[in-house]
Amino acid sequence: MNNTKPAYITLLLALLHGVAGISILVISSWFIAVSAIAPVGFNYVIPAVVIRALALLRIASGYASMWVGHNDLLARIANIRLSVFSQLENTQINEKALTTEALAQHTEELASRWIAWIAPLSSATFIFTCLCVVAVGFGFPGAGLLIALFVVWSIALVLQGVGALRIAKRATHANARFRQASTNFLNSSAIWHLSTAFTNTREGKTTCADESHTLQGLEHDVATNREAAEVSAPDINIKDVSAKVVWHEKIAQKNTADRTAWWFQGVAFLLVVLTMSGAFSITQTLLFAPIAIVVPMVLLAAPDWAGNAFSSISKFAQYKQSVKALQQMKATPIKMLCEREINTAVTLTEFSVTGRRTSKVNTNLPARGVVCVSGASGCGKSSLLQGLAGLLPADGKREIDGVNMPPGLVTNWRYVEQEPVILSGSLALNLDPAGRCISHSEFITLMQELGLEKLLPLTTWVGKAGRPLSGGERKRVALARAILAKPRVLLVDEPFEGLDIHTQQRVCDVLNRYATDKLVVIASHVTPKALVVQKNVQLDEASMVAVNGEHRATL
Structure with missing residues (x-):
């Protein structure tokens, strides 16, 4: 993030692009006026060559600005996200509304500030200022009109900016409420x-x-x-949290920018009409000094080269909200425990997740092999795995080889959630987000074993939050990511859901092979025949007995 050289280059190229464009406008308008009164022998070639050269310069600087800017954007997104990951390391986000997708959106807003609003606003301000200085310095007829339009543009920019900040704040809150309500709605x-x-x-x-x-x-x-x-379905006020509210705020932001641009365009055109109608002394000057046509032409084209600044202000407002959202992000620290080797067994005694209506589990998990936790939906399979991993607080004892483990997440244990998080990036980024320099052959082999050959090569872009992927593909990508981390204990939630029999067989082969020297705990309501199960843990109602008013799983 400290390397700002590409950003400055982007800004300079954007300025060059804008200066070349306004220079073409000025020289072309002067050339048209001169051509009408030019004497015999006037050299038309030189102005034409200059205009052509400026056009080529404008095209080249535009493409170069986009190329450098977008490369800088990608690098900044990576750096900012690494910073956010570092901030969230060993913590758990408290707000359900601050999902991975929301974090991706906020980091993109932060990373795109140079090409989204800094470069456009700087370019327009620089060009407008230079035009006013040059017009006054060289005594252009109508320089006062240009200064007046600059003042109008500045005022409009400030007013639209204030409105954009208010709308961006409402949009951020509406988006957060919608994400929160959606999560609660689906959870219930x-x-x-x-x-x-x-x-x-x-x-x-x-x-x-x-x-x-x-x-x-x-x-x-x-x-x-x-x-x-x-919150359950009937408790949700759809009018307050529907996607329409979020969409309405986004449309309001765009409409505000468009409305301000139209007002500015109206003022610019009014000044042109008044100039050409003889309301100002510049009209008489046009007949004798061709240079006087420059100011009306600049006024006429002002909405094109200065109007984009209003859209940039909207981007600035969204950037400010993203900065605020990341600064106010609240997370609960998770205690990290050192890596633990397992020689004999993991013992659970009266073990249950705190605050969840689940049974108390008493069992021994072998040091290696596949353990299958089964039971009806809602009986606490996922909670058991998360509590075992240390992601959720739990009551009872969790012992390794007879030694009680304190609350916390064991460093070399991995939990693969039922609805895995897929990053908006390449396949390689999703498989190795920490950049552990895993060999290319190891990536390819595991992808083939899990039946994910269609997603190769590793540079494949998986889409926004992995939406183009099927549910089964997302599960297998998350499983591959966990296996590549080489955990001592692998806890997998519903790995076979949504997979056909052939794909289940391939996943079973991978899990069986991994469990030869590791402990693999699987929570699933489906147990394929190909899965070599060392031990079964049943958590359904039939296996619970009431003891002193409490539920215990008989294993």
């Missing part, structure tokens, strides 16, 4: 039937014989699940 989708049943029971629509018992049970289940999900 599994209990919507409970809400419906609870409502029907309240309305007297139940036909259950023991109505009071049913009512109490539903009331308890709905309350418990709502607390876990924070």
Whole structure:
């Protein structure tokens, strides 16, 4: 991030591009006026050659500015994201609205500031200032009109900037509310039937014989699940958090910039009309001094070379909001534990995740091999894996070879989530985000073993947050990323979901091979025959017995 040389080069090229453009306008307007009154023998070649050279310079500087700017943009995105990753290292984000996609958007806004608003605004300001100075210095007829338009442009820029900041703030809050509500809405989708049943029971629509018992049970289940999900489907105010609100704020930002540009264009055209109609003394000068046509032509073209600044102000407003969002990002530290070797077993005693309605587990996990945690949906398989990894606080004991482990995340244990995070980048970036210099052959071999040959080569862009990938492909990419990290314990959540039988076989082969000298714990409601399971842990209701009012899994 400290290397600002490419950014300055981008700025200089943008200035050169703008200066070349306005120079073409000035020389062309003068050339047209001179051609009308030029005497015999006037050399038309030199002005034409100068205009052609300026046109080539404008094209070259434009392409060069884009090339240098976008290369600088990619480097800055990488550096800023590494900085954010460092900031979030060994921590957990508290806000559900600050998703990976939101972080990607904010980092892009920070990285693109040079080509998004610094270069355009600097170029327009520099050109406008130079035009006014040159017009006054050389005594151009109508220089006062140019200064007046510069003042109008500056005022419009400030006013639009104030409005853009307000809209950007509303848009950021609307986006955050929408992401939060969407997460809560989807998290509670599994209990919507409970809400419906609870409502029907309240309305007297139940036909259950023991109505009071049913009512109490539903009331308890709905309350418990709502607390876990924070909000259920009926609690969401769609009007306040719908995507339409977010879209409306984005449209408002664009409309504000367009409206300001139209007003500025109207003022510029009005000055041109007044000039040509004889309202100013410059009209008389046009008949005797061809140079006087320069100012009206500059005024006429002002919306083209100065109007883009209003869109840049909107980008500036979004940049300020992204800076604020990243500065206010709250994360809870996760205690990191040193790497632990397992000689005999991992023992769980009365183990359960804190605050989750799950059973207390008592079992021994072997030092190596595949352990399959199975059970009905909602019985706590994912919670068990996250608690075992140390991502969630847990009660009870978690011991390695008889030694109790304190709360925290073990450095060489990896958890592969059910809905994995895919970065907006290349396949290689997703497989090795930390840049551990993994060999190319190791990448290729694992991708082929997992049936991901179609995604090769490693430079393949996986799209925005991996959206072009299927659910099964995202799962296997995340699994490959975890395996390449070579963890001592690999915890995988629902790796076979959404995969056909043939692909399940390939994933099983990879997991079986990895489990020859490592511990692999898999939470799944599907257990393919090809998976060599060392031990089964059942967490469904049938395997729970009530002891002193508590639930314990009998394993």
